[in-house]
Each structure stands twice: as structure tokens, then as C-alpha cells.
Amino acid sequence: MQMKKALFRSFSKTINFFYLILSILFIVFTASVFYIAATNQLTETTIDTMQNIVTQKNEFISYVYRDIFEQFYTFIQQNSVTKLANGQALTPGDYIQLTEEMDELYGSNSYLVDSIYINLHDFQLVYNEERGIRNNIDIELDDFSSYEHNEGYFWVGNHTSPLLDSERDVQAIGHLVSDFYGNEVGVVLIYLNTFFIENVLDDFSLEEGYMLLMSGQSYYTTEDSNVYDGLNQQIHAQYLEGVGTQEVQEISTESLGSYYVQQSPVNFNDWALALVTPKPTIFNSESTLSWVIIIFSLFIALLAFLLLRMIKRYISNPIEELSEKMLGTETFDEKIEKPETVPDELAVLYESFNKLIERNTELFTEVTLSQEERMELEVALLHSQISPHFLYNTLSAIKGLSDMEMNEEASQMTTQLSDFFRTSLSRGREIIQLEEELQNVESYLTIMETRYGDFFDYTINIPKKWYPYYIVKLSLQPLIENAIYHGVMNDRKKGLISLTCKEEDGDIVFSVWDNGKGIKEEKLSKIREELSAPYLTDSETETGVGLRSVHIRIKNRYGEKYGLVIDSEYGEYTQILLRIPKIKGE
Structure with missing residues (x-):
């Protein structure tokens, strides 16, 4: 029971959604840490292994190439070969010596040497695995002049042997022979079979990897599948462009994915050795780490599920109960009943909801009364503009002017009355x-x-530049009417009413000023209070229909910043300021 109470009071820390998110984040974070650490370790191990393999293979292949090159160099310096190079005819003894030297070179390197080819001054010899000599081989000397050579010596990468009837890949070491005058007179070649090199390159412990031996003309690979042709060509292109380094590089392909490539230049002949292996990943069928991460993630997920069930029982269900009660309310003033056992946080929600219901009821009452008053003010304002008393007195004045044969004045007054009602209605x-x-x-x-010409004078000083700006209809006339009836008409001296405007803080401010009797301080305070009230229920107000209607309509249209401000000094003056925004156009 104590545990239930403690869980209920940990509402803010155990809310369902956040717990689920935190659980997922924890699982993802933990699995990611394991994954990154395992991947980094696997990558480092793979890179170290690749570097060790390439270093060992490079050292061995460099040794093999250096050894065969030294023997080839010694062979070139033999007397029989020198005589052929100088164009001298060979004696039978020289010929026997040449065949013995060829036999010794071939026999001591039979694991590597495929054939020996001599072509000097159109004298051709081929010594091959049959330990025999053939003549008249169709090989053009110009084919070898294009190779990059050093003091006449050059290397040829994997190509098909031109000396055999059957196709077989070979490599070659060659020497372009020149006479005393520096003219090329022929070439001497040793063709190397690739069986030995293939066995060397194919013998390493890294699974799913293979090796490339690249020269300037071609590349040789231990992986014969055509699937890797695009990858191999990309690696060979980097070698030709000088992009490949001794650091492990990552190469991505659309069809094969990502691969690690470790290149290393063969020290002796400027070729390059490359080890290619798929980028290591722990998520494969043979990875123990992948299963460890998966099992750990499942364990954490199961634990999170059990804890989530507990949270649902102690937190989610009470929240759902509160939601159902809120949704079940049918009227705006209906409150909900709080259960006896409820978490502190939910208790606050119950109480807040009920207080909100109370406030809604109050606001509904206020809005209803405010709307009713606004409707009454609109009707009363319109009624005041078409007041039968005003219309009757005006028509009586027109009749009096007609009786006195003041037809022009009567016509002008009739026109003004017509204009007054037309503007008041303004087509709605x-x-x-x-x-x-x-x-x-x-x-x-x-x-x-x-x-009432004897009671007051008036002035209107509003520049025409303000004429295109817009204003709420019947905003100024009620202020003028108020100045007449409650200002100058209540004073013995002749009154003066002025209407002006100015720009202030980007707004238009109108001023209706009169020098009438003014307003006492107590009454002025009540008028200001009534203007700021949201609604009025008392029909006996100080502001009257006109002023309050103008103030409310201006505020409703433009916001609380706008409306009327009344200032007065009893016995001196009354001034009403009307602020509206500058709005020009539709």
C-alpha cells in the first residue's frame, strides 16, 4: 500500500509518454554505444590485419622480383648475349654457351620463369618449358619501345603470352638492347608465369578478401568473379592517378556496398599491391557481438514494458478517468467530481477544471450582457440620429424660414438635413x-x-490630406452633439466649438473642444469609469448613448489602444480626444 502511495506521488517523473521516450532513447543509446565500440574495434582489427598482410606480401614479392631481376641482369651481361647485341656472329661454342646460360636461368627459377625470348639483329630464340629453342617468332620490337624503362630495363604487367599456342597470363622483365651508337637493335625478355604469384597473393587469412597486383598496363586479381570488375577498375584508376596511398581507404559502390582497400607500392618495380575486403560489420550471421546487442536490447525492452504496465495502472488509468469525465460534461457550467484517492497533481487538475467552469460561467454572463448592451447602443445611436424630436424641430425651423420667405435659407437647411441623414445611413x-x-x-x-445661431460658433480645422483616410461612421457627430447640448448650451456666454486633428505616434487623433460649463471632477471620474467598463447594466449613466457607443465601436474595430479620452475643467472647457489608426484605402 505504501508503494502505491509513493507511485501516485511521483506523477511528474513517471508519466507514460516521457517514460516510453526515455526507455527508447536508453535502448538506442546503449545499443549505439555497444555498436560503435564493437564496430571501431572490429575496424581497427581489420585494418591492422590488412596492413600486416600487405606488408608481408609486399616484402616477399619484392624479394622474388629483385632476385629474378638480378639474375636477368647477369644474363644480359654474358659474353654470348653481348656478341649478339654488337651484331657479331656466334661461333658454335658461343651458341652452346648461350643455351647453357638460358638453361641455367630457366632451371634455377622454373617455379617462376615461363619463357626466355631473345631478338637481336633479327636473330630470335625462345627457350621455354620444353627446354627447347624455337626460331621465327612473330613479335614486333616496336611493341616494347612504348614501355617506360630505366636504362633500357622495363617491366610488363599481366598479359597473354605471345610465345604459346594456348592463352596463358604472364608477366615480363625486358631489356631494350642498344649498340655502340645507341641504336635499339633488339630486346631480351623473361616471361614470368603467374601461378607462383597467384599462390602468394591468394594465401592469407582474411575472409571475403582478395588481392590485386597492379601495373601501369593492367592488374591481376585473385578474385575471378566479374561482379568485382567495376570495383577493381576503380582501384586501378586510383593507382594510375597516384591517388592510392599506404593508408586504408574506403571505396563505396552502388551494387557491392563499401569496401576497405589497402595499397602498398612494390618497392622494386613501381607496381602496387592492393588488399580488398568488405567493410566490416557486426550485424552478420557469424557475428557474436550482434547477438549480444540484440539480446541485451530485447532484455531492456522487456523490462521497460513491465515498468510501463505499472505506470499505466497507477498513472495512465487515473488520467484517462479524468479525461472521460471532462469529455462527459454536457453543459458549460457542469463540474466534475474528484475521486477520494487521486495523485496530488491530478487533484490540482480536478480543482483547476472546476474553477475554469466557474470562470466560464462568469465570462458567459459578462459576454451576454456586453453583447446585449452593444446591440442596445447601436440601436439607440441610430435612433438618436433619426430622433423624431430632432426631425420635428428641424422641419419646424424650415417651415418658419419659408413663412418668412427666406427660401434660400430654407432650401439650404433642407439640403443639409438630407445630407445629414444620407451620411448617417451610408448605405449600411x-x-x-x-x-x-x-x-x-x-x-x-x-x-x-x-x-441656435446665437448660442455658439464653431471652427473645423482638418487638412484635406486626411480626407482619404477611413473612420468608423458616426464617430465625430456624436461628439459635436455632446459639445452642443452638454457644453455650450449650458453656459451663459456664447460658446465656441472647435474640431481639429493631428498625427501622433502613427495614429490620427481628433480633438472636439468647447468652452462650455465643463464637468465636475466627481462626474468626470464616473464618466471615465463607465467608458472603461466592459458593459453597463444601469440605464442611468453619465456617458449617454453617443459617447459610449463611439468608444465601444472604435475599440471593437481597432483594439484597446484606440477610443475616447475625456478631459475637462469645470467652468472652463471640455475636450474629447478620439484616437484611430491611419488607414487609407480599402
Whole structure:
């Protein structure tokens, strides 16, 4: 029972998702560490083995080539060969000496020498495995002049022997012979069979590997499969370009994958020896390490599964129960019941959800009341613009002007009344250009000036550059109306109303100022408080329909930064500032 309580109180550390992620990461990390360590060790072992094999093979092959070259050099210096080179006729004794020297060279190196070929001043001899001599061999001397040679000596890599009827790969050591005048008069060749070299290259302990012996003309490989032709050609091309080094290189192929290549130049003849083996990997059928990693990973996965079952019992199930209860609520004010036994963290969630329900209920009530008030303000504002009292008084004034035969003034007042109602309706548009709003203000002021001309004067100082900018309809006229009825009409002196605007912090700020009676501090504070309230339920307000409607519509349209700011000094003035953003165009 104590263990159950402890598990419930470790909610934040044992939540299912994070535990599963951590388990997977642990398995992957541990397996990766084992894999990387094992791979690195296997790679190092493979590289060391390759380097040792190549070094040993190189030393042995270099020794074999050096030994046969020294014997070949000695053979070239023999008196019989020298006479042939100088164009002298051989005596029977010279001829016998030549055959004995050829027989000695061939017999002491029969494991390696395939044939001996002499072609000097059109005198041709071939000494082969039958220990016989043949003449009239069809070999062109120009074929050997193209080989790179050192003091006339050159090496020829694997090629088909021209001296045999059957095809057989051979290598060759040659010497271009010159007379006293430096003219090439022939060539002496020793053809080496590849059986011995093949056995040397094929005898090493590295599985799935093979060796290449590369010369400038060709390469010889112990792996006869055509599958490796592309890889071998790529290695040989690197050798020809001088890219190959004595360090192990990795070569990747699309069909065969990655291979390690260890090259080493054969010291004696500038050929190169290369050992090729697949890149080692521990994940193969014969790798013990791969099975160790797999078994270890399965053990960790099983342990993680058992622990996950425990976490599900003590943590996941309570969370699911909470989720089902939340989803099961049918009304916005429905709370959920907290179980008696629950982790501390889940208890907080239960309590937070219920508090959220309470807050939602409060917000729903506030939003409902706010929307109702906004609708009432919109209707009341429109109603105030088409007030029967205003319309009746204006029409009475027009009739009075007509009775006094002031037809021009009556016509002008009628036009202003028409313009006033047309702009107020604006075809249902809420956003109009400032020019249209000012026409509405002008129409209204003209009508009021005609009716109460003795009570106030007005000035409008708004540059025409602001006319294309947009404003919420009926934003300025209610402010002018407020200045007339609650400002200058309540004062004995003749009033003055001014409408101006300026740019401030990238916004347009309008000012409606009057020199009326002003507002007492207590009443001004209440007006400001009502303007900032989200909604009003009391019909007896200080702001009235006009001001609050303008303020709410501006804030709803542009945000909390915008709207009305009222300032007043009792007995001196009242100023209302209206801030809107600069918006030009659609």
C-alpha cells in the first residue's frame, strides 16, 4: 500500500509518454554505444590485419622480383648475349654457351620463369618449358619501345603470352638492347608465369578478401568473379592517378556496398599491391557481438514494458478517468467530481477544471450582457440620429424660414438635413472616408447653427490630406452633439466649438473642444469609469448613448489602444480626444 502511495506521488517523473521516450532513447543509446565500440574495434582489427598482410606480401614479392631481376641482369651481361647485341656472329661454342646460360636461368627459377625470348639483329630464340629453342617468332620490337624503362630495363604487367599456342597470363622483365651508337637493335625478355604469384597473393587469412597486383598496363586479381570488375577498375584508376596511398581507404559502390582497400607500392618495380575486403560489420550471421546487442536490447525492452504496465495502472488509468469525465460534461457550467484517492497533481487538475467552469460561467454572463448592451447602443445611436424630436424641430425651423420667405435659407437647411441623414445611413457601411464623416458633421452643425445661431460658433480645422483616410461612421457627430447640448448650451456666454486633428505616434487623433460649463471632477471620474467598463447594466449613466457607443465601436474595430479620452475643467472647457489608426484605402 505504501508503494502505491509513493507511485501516485511521483506523477511528474513517471508519466507514460516521457517514460516510453526515455526507455527508447536508453535502448538506442546503449545499443549505439555497444555498436560503435564493437564496430571501431572490429575496424581497427581489420585494418591492422590488412596492413600486416600487405606488408608481408609486399616484402616477399619484392624479394622474388629483385632476385629474378638480378639474375636477368647477369644474363644480359654474358659474353654470348653481348656478341649478339654488337651484331657479331656466334661461333658454335658461343651458341652452346648461350643455351647453357638460358638453361641455367630457366632451371634455377622454373617455379617462376615461363619463357626466355631473345631478338637481336633479327636473330630470335625462345627457350621455354620444353627446354627447347624455337626460331621465327612473330613479335614486333616496336611493341616494347612504348614501355617506360630505366636504362633500357622495363617491366610488363599481366598479359597473354605471345610465345604459346594456348592463352596463358604472364608477366615480363625486358631489356631494350642498344649498340655502340645507341641504336635499339633488339630486346631480351623473361616471361614470368603467374601461378607462383597467384599462390602468394591468394594465401592469407582474411575472409571475403582478395588481392590485386597492379601495373601501369593492367592488374591481376585473385578474385575471378566479374561482379568485382567495376570495383577493381576503380582501384586501378586510383593507382594510375597516384591517388592510392599506404593508408586504408574506403571505396563505396552502388551494387557491392563499401569496401576497405589497402595499397602498398612494390618497392622494386613501381607496381602496387592492393588488399580488398568488405567493410566490416557486426550485424552478420557469424557475428557474436550482434547477438549480444540484440539480446541485451530485447532484455531492456522487456523490462521497460513491465515498468510501463505499472505506470499505466497507477498513472495512465487515473488520467484517462479524468479525461472521460471532462469529455462527459454536457453543459458549460457542469463540474466534475474528484475521486477520494487521486495523485496530488491530478487533484490540482480536478480543482483547476472546476474553477475554469466557474470562470466560464462568469465570462458567459459578462459576454451576454456586453453583447446585449452593444446591440442596445447601436440601436439607440441610430435612433438618436433619426430622433423624431430632432426631425420635428428641424422641419419646424424650415417651415418658419419659408413663412418668412427666406427660401434660400430654407432650401439650404433642407439640403443639409438630407445630407445629414444620407451620411448617417451610408448605405449600411460601417467604415467611411473621413471626408464623408466631415460632411455629416458640417450638415449637422449647419442645421444646429441655423436653429441656435446665437448660442455658439464653431471652427473645423482638418487638412484635406486626411480626407482619404477611413473612420468608423458616426464617430465625430456624436461628439459635436455632446459639445452642443452638454457644453455650450449650458453656459451663459456664447460658446465656441472647435474640431481639429493631428498625427501622433502613427495614429490620427481628433480633438472636439468647447468652452462650455465643463464637468465636475466627481462626474468626470464616473464618466471615465463607465467608458472603461466592459458593459453597463444601469440605464442611468453619465456617458449617454453617443459617447459610449463611439468608444465601444472604435475599440471593437481597432483594439484597446484606440477610443475616447475625456478631459475637462469645470467652468472652463471640455475636450474629447478620439484616437484611430491611419488607414487609407480599402
